Amino acid sequence: MQEAHTTKSTTTEPSTPVTVKATDLKREWPSGFTLGPINFEAKAGETIAVFGKNGAGKSTFFQLLSGSIDRTDGDLKIFGSKMNPDASTLRRRVGYLPQESTLPEWTTADEILTYAAKLLELPNPDQMVEQQLKRWDALDWRHRPICKSSHGMQRRIGLAVSMIHDPDVLILDEPFNALDIVNGRTLQQAIKERSRHGKITLISIHTPLLAAEICPRAILIEAGKVSELTTWSSLSLTERSHLIETRFFGGGL
Amino acid sequence: MKSATLLNDALRPILTQDIRRLRASLGHLLTTGLATSVVIALFMYIFGDFIGTKLPLINQGIADNAHFYFILAAILFSASALTRWIRTILYEKNGWLYSLKMFGQTDHHLAYLGTMVSGILITLGLAATCFLLDHLFGPLLPSHYAMTVILIPAAVVYIRRSGFKAIEKKQDTPHSCQNITLPPLISWRNSRVMSGNWSGANLRVLAALPILFGTTSLANHSPVVLAQVCCLLGGIILSWTVPFLVAEDLRATWIERQSAVNHDQWIGAWYKIFLDWAKPLFLTTAFLCFFALGVSQATTAAPFAILTSPVLTLAIGQSLLGGLLAAFPVWLAPAFIMQIDGRNVMTNIVLLTLIGIFAGTAIIAVPWLAPALFFLNREAHRYQGGRFARGSYN
Numbered sequence: 112m113q114e115a116h117t118t119k120s121t122t123t124e125p126s127t128p129v130t131v132k133a134t135d136l137k138r139e140w141p142s143g144f145t146l147g148p149i150n151f152e153a154k155a156g157e158t159i160a161v162f163g164k165n166g167a168g169k170s171t172f173f174q175l176l177s178g179s180i181d182r183t184d185g186d187l188k189i190f191g192s193k194m195n196p197d198a199s200t201l202r203r204r205v206g207y208l209p210q211e212s213t214l215p216e217w218t219t220a221d222e223i224l225t226y227a228a229k230l231l232e233l234p235n236p237d238q239m240v241e242q243q244l245k246r247w248d249a250l251d252w253r254h255r256p257i258c259k260s261s262h263g264m265q266r267r268i269g270l271a272v273s274m275i276h277d278p279d280v281l282i283l284d285e286p287f288n289a290l291d292i293v294n295g296r297t298l299q300q301a302i303k304e305r306s307r308h309g310k311i312t313l314i315s316i317h318t319p320l321l322a323a324e325i326c327p328r329a330i331l332i333e334a335g336k337v338s339e340l341t342t343w344s345s346l347s348l349t350e351r352s353h354l355i356e357t358r359f360f361g362g363g364l
Numbered sequence: 365m366k367s368a369t370l371l372n373d374a375l376r377p378i379l380t381q382d383i384r385r386l387r388a389s390l391g392h393l394l395t396t397g398l399a400t401s402v403v404i405a406l407f408m409y410i411f412g413d414f415i416g417t418k419l420p421l422i423n424q425g426i427a428d429n430a431h432f433y434f435i436l437a438a439i440l441f442s443a444s445a446l447t448r449w450i451r452t453i454l455y456e457k458n459g460w461l462y463s464l465k466m467f468g469q470t471d472h473h474l475a476y477l478g479t480m481v482s483g484i485l486i487t488l489g490l491a492a493t494c495f496l497l498d499h500l501f502g503p504l505l506p507s508h509y510a511m512t513v514i515l516i517p518a519a520v521v522y523i524r525r526s527g528f529k530a531i532e533k534k535q536d537t538p539h540s541c542q543n544i545t546l547p548p549l550i551s552w553r554n555s556r557v558m559s560g561n562w563s564g565a566n567l568r569v570l571a572a573l574p575i576l577f578g579t580t581s582l583a584n585h586s587p588v589v590l591a592q593v594c595c596l597l598g599g600i601i602l603s604w605t606v607p608f609l610v611a612e613d614l615r616a617t618w619i620e621r622q623s624a625v626n627h628d629q630w631i632g633a634w635y636k637i638f639l640d641w642a643k644p645l646f647l648t649t650a651f652l653c654f655f656a657l658g659v660s661q662a663t664t665a666a667p668f669a670i671l672t673s674p675v676l677t678l679a680i681g682q683s684l685l686g687g688l689l690a691a692f693p694v695w696l697a698p699a700f701i702m703q704i705d706g707r708n709v710m711t712n713i714v715l716l717t718l719i720g721i722f723a724g725t726a727i728i729a730v731p732w733l734a735p736a737l738f739f740l741n742r743e744a745h746r747y748q749g750g751r752f753a754r755g756s757y758n
Contacts, residue, residue: 179621202624215616223619229548230623272619
């Protein structure tokens with residue numbers, strides 16, 4: 112089941128405005144690893160699964176999109192403006208939860224979320240913090256030190272931090288790790304809700320069936336190159352899962 | 365046989381791991397080694413007895429050659445530093461021309477203005493450099509002046525070309541928040557990282573010991589240089605807290621990065637924090653030195669002998685120098701903390717120690733070199749720009 116490598120979105124209407132546009136985007140590291148050149152578009156309301164082996168360049172791709180690092184070459188525009196580490200106003204419209212979302216040990220969920228709200232200059236920080244704690248079922252844990260919390264609880268707080276400002280573009284790097292069934296479902300609902308409100312979500316997932324269920328579009332990162340899984344949207348859930356397994360295991364699973 | 369197998373089984377994985385680790389960090393090790401060698405070599409060169417005793421013995425021809433190449437290198441270095449500085453003030457973010465561009469000035473006007481201003485500035489800067497070199501190290505040769513004249517248009521062309529590229533890259537970028545984000549960044553670090561880091565807290569206590577010993581020893585008629593060296597030692601030990609605090613901070617900086625904090629804002633918070641440490645340390649150490657010198661004078665001469673004009677001037681100068689030596693390493697530390705790897709505590713401790721010893725002994729030897737610390741700070745800060753994201757764990 113071979114896939115054609117194109118960059119066109121197949122899931123949204125052609126009239127939907129392009130929110131994220133990368134043109135020949137490239138990032139080179141001193142170690143020799145190069146991501147790109149990438150040509151990628153995402154339109155309002157899309158939820159995109161990002162597949163790739165470890166070390167393929169997913170994190171670099173996410174860091175570029177979130178403006179954490181600058182590009183070496185090419186162009187990256189979000190809402191028509193150039194994205195780079197100095198684009199503070201633009202960067203605030205992008206949320207990013209990295210794979211290793213370590214939190215300061217002796218702080219509490221309440222303190223971390225309040226801090227994030229202050230950094231983002233949210234108009235009503237207390238209300239936002241309360242809302243996120245409620246959503247992630249962490250109200251009872253709000254004053255407990257992070258180092259006394261479970262891994263799952265820390266992940267929920269990480270998710271709350273990345274979603275506290277309801278960003279227009281949200282990048283989640285393996286967000287389902289360590290989440291229990293209930294909070295996994297909460298995250299799924301949050302992602303679907305975002306899509307309904309016209310917001311973009313990119314998710315790195317290693318579970319094909321889960322990706323098939325929540326993401327109408329999928330891309331693949333291999334050895335620093337991004338390619339679109341063009342037939343993804345027309346497949347059933349089982350077929351989508353099978354497609355991913357075929358790509359990674361060559362049908363030998 | 366059994367013991368040989370045991371040894372093989374036990375040692376082999378350890379050795380393999382060590383070799384693997386060595387290979388992975390070879391680049392960092394080489395860089396650190398090279399930088400250390402350069403600093404030590406410079407240190408030996410400047411502060412050895414080479415200039416005082418051996419230089420006159422060297423053959424005149426070699427001395428002339430050394431003089432020629434030293435002046436040439438100094439001119440080239442000055443031209444390079446001036447070029448980067450002018451490019452920054454004109455074209456980088458918040459630079460003059462960058463601001464004009466944002467206000468809609470045309471490229472033609474900007475190019476003309478930029479060429480004029482950079483030409484004037486580089487000419488003045490290089491003229492001042494030649495004047496200083498001529499007075500400090502003897503007369504400049506015609507070839508030195510010729511080189512200077514060639515460097516002026518080259519620098520102007522470089523500034524113009526690279527400056528416009530920088531503007532183009534940053535254009536269409538909505539940015540703000542520089543000052544608004546800083547207070548929460550600072551208060552968060554002050555309240556969390558400072559109080560929770562035990563290594564940092566212990567080092568702060570340890571740093572106070574040599575400073576107290578050095579300043580109080582002045583009252584017992586100890587040589588002033590001993591007190592100054594003790595102040596410098598205390599300052600260097602205090603600067604070791606910076607690697608611990610920054611390494612711990614880098615573990616969770618994804619929160620800041622996803623909140624649009626950039627390198628300048630993040631390192632700016634650390635600058636402010638350590639400046640707030642350095643200021644009271646400078647004043648306290650200077651006061652302790654002055655007080656101890658007063659006690660020392662009172663026990664040898666009249667009770668208020670320190671208040672007589674020549675003694676007072678000398679005492680104030682020595683006290684300020686003591687304060688500076690204690691305070692500058694911690695003030696300078698943020699400019700060097702991301703040079704190699706912010707996460708590597710030991711590397712940064714070695715780096716800060718070498719810089720502290722090098723700069724501190726230079727200031728003890730020639731106190732008028734103290735203003736060079738500002739230049740060092742600025743250049744180092746600029747060189748490590750943008751490494752916040754690269755130095756993070758996540």
